[in-house]
Amino acid sequence: MSTDYRRLTRDGLWDNNVVFSQLLALCPLLAVTASATNGLGMGLATTAVLMASGATVAVFRHFITPAVRIPVFVLIIATIVTAVDMAMNAWVHDLHKVLGLFIPLIVTNCAILGRAESFASKQALGPALYDGLMMGLGFTLALVVLGATREIIGSGTLFANASLLLGQAFSFLELRLIPDYHGFLLVTLPPGGFLALGFLLAAKRRLDARLARRAEARALAVAAAES
Amino acid sequence: MNAPLVSGPHTHQARSVSRIMALVMLALLPATLLGFYNFGWPAITLFAVTVLTAVLAEAGCLLIAGKPVRPFLLDGSALLTGWLLAMTLPPWAPWWLGVVGSLLAIVVAKQVFGGIGQNLFNPAMVARVALLIAFPLQMTTFVGPQPLSSPNAPSFLEGVAITFGDEAKLDAVSGATPLGHVRTELDRGTELTQALNGYYAPLSASLGDTSGSLGETSALLILLGGLFLLFKRVISWHIPVAMLATLGLLAAVFHGFDPTRYPGAGFHLLSGGALLGAFFIATDLVTSPVSARGQLVFGAGCGMLVYVIRTWAGYPEGVAFAVMLMNACTPLIDHYIRPRIYGRDRAGQPMVYDVQSGEKS
Numbered sequence: 299m300s301t302d303y304r305r306l307t308r309d310g311l312w313d314n315n316v317v318f319s320q321l322l323a324l325c326p327l328l329a330v331t332a333s334a335t336n337g338l339g340m341g342l343a344t345t346a347v348l349m350a351s352g353a354t355v356a357v358f359r360h361f362i363t364p365a366v367r368i369p370v371f372v373l374i375i376a377t378i379v380t381a382v383d384m385a386m387n388a389w390v391h392d393l394h395k396v397l398g399l400f401i402p403l404i405v406t407n408c409a410i411l412g413r414a415e416s417f418a419s420k421q422a423l424g425p426a427l428y429d430g431l432m433m434g435l436g437f438t439l440a441l442v443v444l445g446a447t448r449e450i451i452g453s454g455t456l457f458a459n460a461s462l463l464l465g466q467a468f469s470f471l472e473l474r475l476i477p478d479y480h481g482f483l484l485v486t487l488p489p490g491g492f493l494a495l496g497f498l499l500a501a502k503r504r505l506d507a508r509l510a511r512r513a514e515a516r517a518l519a520v521a522a523a524e525s
Numbered sequence: 526m527n528a529p530l531v532s533g534p535h536t537h538q539a540r541s542v543s544r545i546m547a548l549v550m551l552a553l554l555p556a557t558l559l560g561f562y563n564f565g566w567p568a569i570t571l572f573a574v575t576v577l578t579a580v581l582a583e584a585g586c587l588l589i590a591g592k593p594v595r596p597f598l599l600d601g602s603a604l605l606t607g608w609l610l611a612m613t614l615p616p617w618a619p620w621w622l623g624v625v626g627s628l629l630a631i632v633v634a635k636q637v638f639g640g641i642g643q644n645l646f647n648p649a650m651v652a653r654v655a656l657l658i659a660f661p662l663q664m665t666t667f668v669g670p671q672p673l674s675s676p677n678a679p680s681f682l683e684g685v686a687i688t689f690g691d692e693a694k695l696d697a698v699s700g701a702t703p704l705g706h707v708r709t710e711l712d713r714g715t716e717l718t719q720a721l722n723g724y725y726a727p728l729s730a731s732l733g734d735t736s737g738s739l740g741e742t743s744a745l746l747i748l749l750g751g752l753f754l755l756f757k758r759v760i761s762w763h764i765p766v767a768m769l770a771t772l773g774l775l776a777a778v779f780h781g782f783d784p785t786r787y788p789g790a791g792f793h794l795l796s797g798g799a800l801l802g803a804f805f806i807a808t809d810l811v812t813s814p815v816s817a818r819g820q821l822v823f824g825a826g827c828g829m830l831v832y833v834i835r836t837w838a839g840y841p842e843g844v845a846f847a848v849m850l851m852n853a854c855t856p857l858i859d860h861y862i863r864p865r866i867y868g869r870d871r872a873g874q875p876m877v878y879d880v881q882s883g884e885k886s
Contacts, residue, residue: 366832482625484659 301425310432316409317440317495317502323409326417327441328401328491335443335460338438339393340400343382345434347404349427350378352418359419371414372405377467379404392462409437447494452486454479533666544640545810546601547758552750553608553805559746560614560739563670564616566684568739572611575623576689579607579631586636602641606630609805612740613798613845614656617668620688622660626652631669642702646852647809653845667702667736687868704797707788708841717785731795746793751804763817765803767824769794775832787836802844812852819862 316322326344330336355362362370383401386394394401404410410495413433418426419437449455454476461469561569583603598702610626630652638644657664671678679687701709711717732741741747754760773794779787793799798806807813807827814823827847834843865871 480660480663482659483661484655487658490653495636 301421301428303425303428304434306425306429307432310429310434310436311439312436315436315440316433316500317437317444320359320412322412323407323437324495326403326407327444328488330397330400331441331445331448331488331491333449333455333459334442334445334457335393335463336396337441338457338460339386339390339397339463341438341441343386343397343401343435344404344407344410345439346382347375347378347407348410348413348434348437349430351375351410351414351421352426353416354378354419355418356423359421362419367415367419368411369375371411371419375410375414376405390463392459396459396462409433444491444494444498447498448485448490450475451482451494452484452490453481466482542600542602545759546605548757549605549754549805550601550608552759553612553740554750556733556740556743556750556801557608557612557745559733559743560612560616562673563733563742564668564739565671565678566681567672567679567687568616568684570685571614571616571618571620572608572739573612573675574620575611575627576604576607578624578627579603579610582628582631583636586632587640590636590640590873592640597641598599600641603631603635606635608650610652612801613649613653613738615664615667616739617687618663618666619690622656622663625659626656629655642811645810645855647806647812650848650852651846652807654849657840657845659765664733665705667705667738668699669736670734670742691759702797702841703735703792704835707750707792708835713788718790737796738798741798741801742801747804751800753765754804754808760804760808761817762821763820764808764813764824764827767821768807768828769799771825771828772799772832773828775829779836793832793835797842798844802827802831802848806844807851812855814855814858814862816859816864819858822858822862823851823855826854871872 301351312318314320316323317327323344326340329338351371351374358370358374379402382404383394386397386401413429417429421429446456449458454474456473456475457471460471482490485494557572561572580598583593584598587597607627607630610630611623614626616623630648633655634646634648634651634698635641636646674838707717731743731745733746735742751760751765755762773790776788776790776793780789803824807824814820827844830847830850831843834840834846838846840846867871869875
């Protein structure tokens with residue numbers, strides 16, 4: 299069975315995006331996206347876990363009986379998350395302090411168990427790894443977009459403290475978009491997360507509808523030209 | 526009920542949404558005009574900005590949603606929402622507070638839910654609460670009255686300048702509301718009678734000669750507007766009476782226990798947004814229960830929450846929070862308190878009448 303990698307890419311990043319289409323993993327999404335940097339860190343950590351767990355599950359898929367699959371998946375994911383947690387604590391300690399509790403909680407991120415169950419347990423190593431990467435990047439995209447939206451409206455900055463995550467070389471990312479901004483506290487608080495997510499979902503659906511209409515019009519034009 | 530028994534379909538009185546909205550605005554007019562007079566040009570500018578934004582936001586949302594713009598816009602509901610919101614803002618607040626508030630009220634609290642009649646929460650109160658949480662400083666900077674006729678009132682240009690960002694002038698004249706002042710003083714351990722001294726007099730609270738939000742300072746004029754709405758049958762008496770009675774009763778009881786700690790019923794009823802909330806905000810037709818008994822429960826809940834929030838919670842004023850919390854309870858109240866179905870008892874069982882005597886058997 300050949301794998302359609304373009305399809306996997308499209309699914310992970312847009313059509314079947316963890317957040318914008320499946321509406322999974324909302325808890326970490328809403329909790330850490332008060333700034334774009336936090337979103338990026340959380341997204342990259344989740345991507346690493348998604349890839350590693352997908353690969354492990356795919357490799358061992360013939361040994362895991364259906365009856366015990368869920369506990370085994372959870373065990374695999376928990377092991378990997380613990381490793382990622384410790385690695386972040388060692389190498390990006392300051393960001394680890396900010397994200398704090400949410401790194402261990404990646405274990406309960408339903409997107410990861412969902413991908414293990416619905417994709418990795420039925421696929422070979424290569425596609426599972428690639429799917430993990432694309433789903434993870436899609437999740438990161440959602441986290442960064444939501445984080446950036448909330449950060450710009452909430453405190454007038456973008457990628458504040460990015461150097462904590464990426465090193466001093468990336469401190470040029472730290473922007474102060476609106477000088478002397480009073481701050482819109484509500485947007486950085488949890489209700490703002492829900493509101494911003496709702497508006498982003500609406501925007502995506504509107505965009506999708508428009509794309510679908512355009513594709514339909516093109517198909518009609520082609521059909522008319524042929525007849 | 527002397528009306529003759531006729532079979533359906535029944536005609537009904539032609540009372541359109543726009544007529545109700547017009548009556549409510551008429552009732553709000555005296556208190557608003559007094560607010561304009563007392564707080565001068567900055568208040569008028571802020572009011573204009575807030576109402577204009579509300580109407581524009583409504584038009585924009587209707588356009589995006591593909592609904593007919595003219596009929597929905599002309600029903601006046603967006604105008605009224607902006608008006609009510611402006612009434613609850615500090616009169617010398619900066620312009621962007623009104624703009625953000627109106628956008629929150631119309632876009633987030635009303636149109637996202639599906640437009641007029643679909644919203645779960647009172648739009649003006651959603652906006653007020655969101656603003657209070659997001660901009661605590663600007664939302665609690667009040668000024669004392671500076672009547673238009675007095676010499677130190679800002680001129681038209683100065684007023685516009687204050688609304689559009691001249692904060693230095695604001696600092697010079699800001700003053701706490703009676704509710705805010707009493708809360709601060711009590712927290713510092715001052716005795717109540719001393720705290721009230723110079724900050725509260727029943728007469729000035731009734732006439733509106735005190736600091737507070739744009740349209741809520743004059744208890745008398747708001748009461749007048751409320752009675753007008755009652756007389757016109759736009760609202761029924763259940764919610765305002767239940768709310769004010771509960772608030773007054775709780776205040777009186779606690780005042781009786783410890784007069785040095787708890788202000789009396791008069792202070793609570795005449796201060797802040799109690800009357801405005803009871804007559805104009807809690808009675809919103811969309812977000813309050815439909816049955817009379819449900820409305821009594823709703824009003825009593827509002828009154829109780831207002832007292833609890835004012836007395837023990839973190840904010841000196843709680844009308845907006847109380848109304849929103851009870852809005853959230855409205856579906857529950859409507860579920861449990863249903864009107865009796867005609868011909869059935871309260872449990873829903875058919876009533877059996879003895880035909881001869883007409884008694885219920």
